[in-house]
Amino acid sequence: MFKAIVSAETLTSALDSISVLVDECKIHLEEDGLEIRAVDPANVGMVDLSLDASAFESYEADGGLIGVDLSRLEDIASMAESGQLVQLELDEETRKLQIQIEGLEYTLALIDPDSIRQEPDIPDLDLPAEVILEGKDVNRSVKAADMVSDHIALGVDEGEEYFYVDAEGDTDDVHLELTEADLIDLQVGPAHSLFSLDYLKDMNKAIPSDTEVTLHLGEEFPVKIYFGFAEGQGQVTYMLAPRIQSD
Amino acid sequence: MFKAIVSAETLTSALDSISVLVDECKIHLEEDGLEIRAVDPANVGMVDLSLDASAFESYEADGGLIGVDLSRLEDIASMAESGQLVQLELDEETRKLQIQIEGLEYTLALIDPDSIRQEPDIPDLDLPAEVILEGKDVNRSVKAADMVSDHIALGVDEGEEYFYVDAEGDTDDVHLELTEADLIDLQVGPAHSLFSLDYLKDMNKAIPSDTEVTLHLGEEFPVKIYFGFAEGQGQVTYMLAPRIQSD
Amino acid sequence: MFKAIVSAETLTSALDSISVLVDECKIHLEEDGLEIRAVDPANVGMVDLSLDASAFESYEADGGLIGVDLSRLEDIASMAESGQLVQLELDEETRKLQIQIEGLEYTLALIDPDSIRQEPDIPDLDLPAEVILEGKDVNRSVKAADMVSDHIALGVDEGEEYFYVDAEGDTDDVHLELTEADLIDLQVGPAHSLFSLDYLKDMNKAIPSDTEVTLHLGEEFPVKIYFGFAEGQGQVTYMLAPRIQSD
Numbered sequence: 066m067f068k069a070i071v072s073a074e075t076l077t078s079a080l081d082s083i084s085v086l087v088d089e090c091k092i093h094l095e096e097d098g099l100e101i102r103a104v105d106p107a108n109v110g111m112v113d114l115s116l117d118a119s120a121f122e123s124y125e126a127d128g129g130l131i132g133v134d135l136s137r138l139e140d141i142a143s144m145a146e147s148g149q150l151v152q153l154e155l156d157e158e159t160r161k162l163q164i165q166i167e168g169l170e171y172t173l174a175l176i177d178p179d180s181i182r183q184e185p186d187i188p189d190l191d192l193p194a195e196v197i198l199e200g201k202d203v204n205r206s207v208k209a210a211d212m213v214s215d216h217i218a219l220g221v222d223e224g225e226e227y228f229y230v231d232a233e234g235d236t237d238d239v240h241l242e243l244t245e246a247d248l249i250d251l252q253v254g255p256a257h258s259l260f261s262l263d264y265l266k267d268m269n270k271a272i273p274s275d276t277e278v279t280l281h282l283g284e285e286f287p288v289k290i291y292f293g294f295a296e297g298q299g300q301v302t303y304m305l306a307p308r309i310q311s312d
Numbered sequence: 313m314f315k316a317i318v319s320a321e322t323l324t325s326a327l328d329s330i331s332v333l334v335d336e337c338k339i340h341l342e343e344d345g346l347e348i349r350a351v352d353p354a355n356v357g358m359v360d361l362s363l364d365a366s367a368f369e370s371y372e373a374d375g376g377l378i379g380v381d382l383s384r385l386e387d388i389a390s391m392a393e394s395g396q397l398v399q400l401e402l403d404e405e406t407r408k409l410q411i412q413i414e415g416l417e418y419t420l421a422l423i424d425p426d427s428i429r430q431e432p433d434i435p436d437l438d439l440p441a442e443v444i445l446e447g448k449d450v451n452r453s454v455k456a457a458d459m460v461s462d463h464i465a466l467g468v469d470e471g472e473e474y475f476y477v478d479a480e481g482d483t484d485d486v487h488l489e490l491t492e493a494d495l496i497d498l499q500v501g502p503a504h505s506l507f508s509l510d511y512l513k514d515m516n517k518a519i520p521s522d523t524e525v526t527l528h529l530g531e532e533f534p535v536k537i538y539f540g541f542a543e544g545q546g547q548v549t550y551m552l553a554p555r556i557q558s559d
Numbered sequence: 560m561f562k563a564i565v566s567a568e569t570l571t572s573a574l575d576s577i578s579v580l581v582d583e584c585k586i587h588l589e590e591d592g593l594e595i596r597a598v599d600p601a602n603v604g605m606v607d608l609s610l611d612a613s614a615f616e617s618y619e620a621d622g623g624l625i626g627v628d629l630s631r632l633e634d635i636a637s638m639a640e641s642g643q644l645v646q647l648e649l650d651e652e653t654r655k656l657q658i659q660i661e662g663l664e665y666t667l668a669l670i671d672p673d674s675i676r677q678e679p680d681i682p683d684l685d686l687p688a689e690v691i692l693e694g695k696d697v698n699r700s701v702k703a704a705d706m707v708s709d710h711i712a713l714g715v716d717e718g719e720e721y722f723y724v725d726a727e728g729d730t731d732d733v734h735l736e737l738t739e740a741d742l743i744d745l746q747v748g749p750a751h752s753l754f755s756l757d758y759l760k761d762m763n764k765a766i767p768s769d770t771e772v773t774l775h776l777g778e779e780f781p782v783k784i785y786f787g788f789a790e791g792q793g794q795v796t797y798m799l800a801p802r803i804q805s806d
Contacts, residue, residue: 137484140459144452168490169456174483205638209663212634236668237631243662384731387706391699415737416703421730 067094067129067155070122073145073166075295079116080142082271082294082301084135086110091178092133094126094155104185110264111185111304120298122150131155131162132176141171187304192281192289193254194221196228198243200292201274206230206241207265213237216308217265219282220257227251228280232262249277256282258307268303285309314341314376314402317369320392320413322542326363327389329518329541329548331382333357338425339380341373341402351432357511358432358551367545369397378402378409379423388418434551439528439536440501441468443475445490447539448521453477453488454512460484463555464512466529467504474498475527479509496524503529505554515550532556561588561623561649564616567639567660569789573610574636576765576788576795578629580604585672586627588620588649598679604758605679605798614792616644625649625656626670635665681798686775686783687748688715690722692737694786695768700724700735701759707731710802711759713776714751721745722774726756743771750776752801762797779803 079099083090086105093100098117104110118124145151145166152165164171210217213234220229222242228251230241245251272278272292281289290303326346330337333352340347345364351357365371392398392413399412411418457464460481467476469489475498477488492498519525519539528536537550573593577584580599587594592611598604612618639645639660646659658665704711707728714723716736722745724735739745766772766786775783784797 137459144456144459168488168494169452170485170487170489171456171459172485172487205663209638209665212631212638212665238664238666240664240666241662242664247662384706391703391706415735415741416699417732417734417736418703418706419732419734 066157067126067131067153069124069126069154070150070152071120071124072122073142073149073151074147075116075120075299076151077139077142078271078273078294079114079299080135080139082114083112084139085267085271086112086303087182088136089132089134089176089181091181091184092131094129094131096126096128098124099126102184102187104182105264106182108185109261109306110268111187113187113302113304115300116295117298120295129155130178132178132181133162133173134176137173141166141173144169144171187302188287190281190283190287190289192256192283192286194256194282195250195252195254196221196243196248196280196282197250198228198248198278198280199274200272200276200278202243202247203269203272203278203290204274207262207269209239209241210262211266213239215262216259217262218257218259219280219288221251221253221255221282223253223255226253254282255284256286258282258285258288259309260288260305261308264305268305271301313404314373314378314400316371316373316401317397317399318367318371319369320389320396320398321394322363322367322546323398324386324389325518325520325541326361326546327382327386329361330359331386332514332518333359333550334429335383336379336381336423336428338428338431339378341376341378343373343375345371346373349431349434351429352511353429355432356508356553357515358434360434360549360551362547363542364545367542376402377425379425379428380409380420381423384420388413388420391416391418434549435534437528437530437534437536439503439530439533441503441529442497442499442501443468443490443495443527443529444497445475445495445525445527446521447519447523447525449490449494450516450519450525450537451521454509454516456486456488457509458513460486462509463506464509465504465506466527466535468498468500468502468529470500470502473500501529502531503533505529505532505535506556507535507552508555511552515552518548560651561620561625561647563618563620563648564644564646565614565618566616567636567643567645568641569610569614569793570645571633571636572765572767572788573608573793574629574633576608577606578633579761579765580606580797581676582630583626583628583670583675585675585678586625588623588625590620590622592618593620596678596681598676599758600676602679603755603800604762605681607681607796607798609794610789611792614789623649624672626672626675627656627667628670631667635660635667638663638665681796682781684775684777684781684783686750686777686780688750688776689744689746689748690715690737690742690774690776691744692722692742692772692774693768694766694770694772696737696741697763697766697772697784698768701756701763703733703735704756705760707733709756710753711756712751712753713774713782715745715747715749715776717747717749720747748776749778750780752776752779752782753803754782754799755802758799762799765795 162173210232214232218231457479461479465478656667704726708726712725773785
């Protein structure tokens, strides 16, 4: 059983943060909210999303599991005008999702969850450095690095106490330093890792520019990127594996 | 003889509602205004437009006939800024149209009307159902159907008294119901017909979202779509032939 | 030695007015400001730009010469938000340009000036007619001519005292007349020359619509196009060679 009403904005935010990594996903319809975990085909980027029942206008579920085509669901949500509500209801018999937006009914065929790539186990890493910054600074870092390279290094200078972004191109280099004054918060620790810029660009697309974003970093370790949405009732964590540095 | 001055907005509205169906058209320069009728190459969609002399700042004509390339004329009209006037004058000797916009003169070669597809006789059908709705609801119907199918069914439920839109895809379906409360007016009658979505999408492009649109519908009959422009001094009627329903 | 701080807007205006003609250019780092001259590969369009030291927040230079990739430098300048400053500093040892924008450091490899096409000697022509008009009227002239032709004639009618634009297509013609009332100023003189529209379209891209533009014209002579930017502390002069008229 699943029946829920949610604002189009909240639904779209949730879907967009998954669809930057995968085309299809499994959605766990838990009693206390939705849970989604997914990993990209190359096993490099993972996402873990939860959307609490309190983020919905109304929410009823009993632990089911459905598989959805994300771009389909995003198209439907885009039919809603600002402020309109989206009603979702699972038809257990036909295994279709009934979606209603102000008189418009959409019957969405679901995907067999067993046909969707297995959900990742997101490792519980103890990363030594923590950087809290605004979404627009993540965007700026990614855009700057993209001018010169396909890779981006993220790190923390423990002595000088700043977070940095480095990108080295064939001829040009980019270096960005954000001190505690530029950041919302900084917990220094040994941290320097290289990442594929393509993944970070995709993840960045889902990060609102005015959102508080938390990065957890280590030395040649994955980065964990956390941000909330739907007034904190939705949580997204990305994890991106590092690239081995070429010297 | 033909000499007229008209706002760029009015001229553009008139041209756009024809150009969604055909590239070239004949324009009748009647004493009391312009008349245009055209049918697409497949004989599926027709348009009948009249623009009264009162929609012009000044208007003089004596029943001539010209053939025009619509995209050319639209390009010229797009040179006008908001609020600017367009002056049109037919040079009988050269068979060219002199167009003036604030010091800019454009000499447009006309097309031999005999080389343009014959104008359709638009049948005077007596269609039993009438639906009056806002342009934005036409847009919403077309967009929703387009997510799942190439066809769209329009109909009226006589018992429950509502207008509906249906589209059936391979896996997903769309259904939209608009009751009298959602509509401007509804005259119920037996009505259910299937149409090619491509044509309706094209016609929809010419319908302003804040305009009152009247649909005349029957059972497996064409739909007539009527709307006014230029403060009611321009009238557009589209007629779209139905598709035979496949069961 | 070169070290300067300038608003992103001023830097972008300067770069854009050069990059419409060439991909790379030499920049003279004079004591009293920057000087750039360039000619397109076909030797048809030239540009001469100066940006006075007073247009900078701070400026120090001693007559050096650097070669730059314009699209690179434009990309970097586009990283600045409105109102942000760009700091430029030449590293004499590495021959790289250090560019800083609010904590972001970009190290730009320079191009060997000797590998860049030789700078043109811009002839000091004594052209008899002068037309001063708004940038938006240059834009309108170019757009109108582009509807019918690849060429554009610019001239002055000495008897009737107006500036005109002519373009002749295979079937359609465009003619625009701007009298003294439409212009900022007009010095009549014998003037009528034909130009390639492609070049004028490119130059037009760099001309702000609300800028005062001065045209110097003659009979089958080049046109000189002058406009200022950065509150008059930057000056751009384009020179465009005429096309021989075909009769």
